[in-house]
Amino acid sequence: MRAAFLLVAVSAALLFGCSSAPPPPPFRPITDVKELMNSVIDPSADVIWNSVATIQSVGQTEERRPHTDEQWTAVRDSAIIVAESGNLLMMVPRAKDGDVWMKMAQGLIDAGSEARRGAEAKNPDAVFDAGANIYYACSNCHVRYIDEIKNVYPNGPPDVTK
Ligand code: HEC
Numbered sequence: 001m002r003a004a005f006l007l008v009a010v011s012a013a014l015l016f017g018c019s020s021a022p023p024p025p026p027f028r029p030i031t032d033v034k035e036l037m038n039s040v041i042d043p044s045a046d047v048i049w050n051s052v053a054t055i056q057s058v059g060q061t062e063e064r065r066p067h068t069d070e071q072w073t074a075v076r077d078s079a080i081i082v083a084e085s086g087n088l089l090m091m092v093p094r095a096k097d098g099d100v101w102m103k104m105a106q107g108l109i110d111a112g113s114e115a116r117r118g119a120e121a122k123n124p125d126a127v128f129d130a131g132a133n134i135y136y137a138c139s140n141c142h143v144r145y146i147d148e149i150k151n152v153y154p155n156g157p158p159d160v161t162k
Contacts, residue, residue, distance in 0.1 A: 140160045
């Protein structure tokens with residue numbers, strides 16, 4: 001009796017639960033991984049990497065830092081683009097698998113979010129450190145998924161970190 005009741009309850013849940021589930025979002029990916037790298041991710045990472053730098057030339061040192069609110073906002077906006085791009089990489093048909101690829105994409109979200117926090121705090125050192133972590137996130141995926149780079153490591157990809 002109890003089992004029968006449970007069965008009815010489960011059937012009802014399946015019937016009503018599934019029939020009222022919303023349809024999947026109508027995602028319409030319009031680019032592939034390569035173009036996403038060149039058009040979105042790489043230019044945005046460049047804004048972050050170029051924002052805090054020490055440039056030494058003969059007789060002088062330039063300490064490059066964002067100064068105005070507008071400059072800090074540009075860094076923050078680029079960090080948001082880098083972080084959200086991790087989600088774009090996870091989408092079909094760009095995702096290469098459901099395991100390591102997802103972790104690599106999450107690494108980009110983490111590092112991009114770190115840069116965003118650094119820019120919002122207007123902290124050049126934090127942006128610099130986040131920039132390094134972004135670089136590691138890019139490289140960790142590239143050593144695993146770009147054949148020309150992967151083939152350099154016959155014993156398996158290294159973990160690219162500090
Ligand atoms: C989750 C994996 C992943 C992450 C993270 C990632 N990439 Fe890539 N990237 C790829 C793959 C795969 C390719 C090769 C695409 C192809 O040739 O089809 C690529 C290619 C590229 C290319 C070469 C594009 C070309 O024209 O051949 C650039 C530049 C690039 N990535 C920049 C970056 C930068 C900068 C970051 C970090 C801010 C980054 N990528 C993060 C997977 C990733």
